[in-house]
Amino acid sequence: MTLGPGAETTWFVIPLYDEAAVVAEVVSKLRETYPLVVCVDDGSRDDSAAKAEAAGAVVVRHPYNMGQGAALKTGIDYALRDPSMMRVVTFDADGQHQVADAAAMIEKMQAEQVDCVLGSRFLDRRTKPGFLKGIVLRMATLFTNFTSGVRLTDTHNGLRVLSRHACDEISIEQNRMAHASEIVSEIGRHELTYAEYPVHILYTDYSKAKGQPLLNAINIVTDLLFK
Numbered sequence: 001m002t003l004g005p006g007a008e009t010t011w012f013v014i015p016l017y018d019e020a021a022v023v024a025e026v027v028s029k030l031r032e033t034y035p036l037v038v039c040v041d042d043g044s045r046d047d048s049a050a051k052a053e054a055a056g057a058v059v060v061r062h063p064y065n066m067g068q069g070a071a072l073k074t075g076i077d078y079a080l081r082d083p084s085m086m087r088v089v090t091f092d093a094d095g096q097h098q099v100a101d102a103a104a105m106i107e108k109m110q111a112e113q114v115d116c117v118l119g120s121r122f123l124d125r126r127t128k129p130g131f132l133k134g135i136v137l138r139m140a141t142l143f144t145n146f147t148s149g150v151r152l153t154d155t156h157n158g159l160r161v162l163s164r165h166a167c168d169e170i171s172i173e174q175n176r177m178a179h180a181s182e183i184v185s186e187i188g189r190h191e192l193t194y195a196e197y198p199v200h201i202l203y204t205d206y207s208k209a210k211g212q213p214l215l216n217a218i219n220i221v222t223d224l225l226f227k
Helices: 025-033 049-052 068-080 098-110 131-148 164-169 179-189 205-209 211-227
Strands: 009-017 037-042 058-062 085-092 116-120 161-162 194-196
Touching: 009 049, 009 068, 025 037, 037 049, 037 068, 049 058, 049 194, 058 068, 068 085, 068 164, 068 179, 085 098, 085 116, 085 164, 098 116, 098 161, 098 194, 131 179, 161 164
Parallel strands: 009 037, 009 085, 037 058, 116 194
Antiparallel strands: 085 161, 116 161
């Protein structure tokens, strides 16, 4: 095993809901360089939890589906119990995030000494979100930037690196998709330092078959309007 930058003090937090088809591969690949992984099984109806556990992740279970924001909160709270933890990476279970991007973001945090490093799909052209999803994401970014005072190019990117200080300060109360805007608002409210990093979000045949890109875009708008 060749450890990645900051591996011994970095916890990866993965919200998990009905991803039994892919989660074992995601966790196994991740743990080749980052062994500290906690998956929060958010009331899955399949054997996602068992697959993640067999791949080497710590698994914390919700008794029923509470939403991605709630899963992140549970995972971050778990990581904070480790006194040696210096940072948390929020990472998706469906294979859309790249381990190399996470490693580069950790290096950026270490080099620039910022509280948060946030992934962006729009700093380069590698990610192809689709026309409608791209419009919705940019609209959500404009809205969140306006209300939070934070200036980002992609406020609803799930790949983030948060320092221990940021994890202590940020309060996640929005259980579902609005948690992404809430995290950005918390960064602004607590005057945390931040930077963005270009990441490649891979929209796979698997994720497209589940209908996630468009559905998540609709969920973002709904939660922003009615949070």
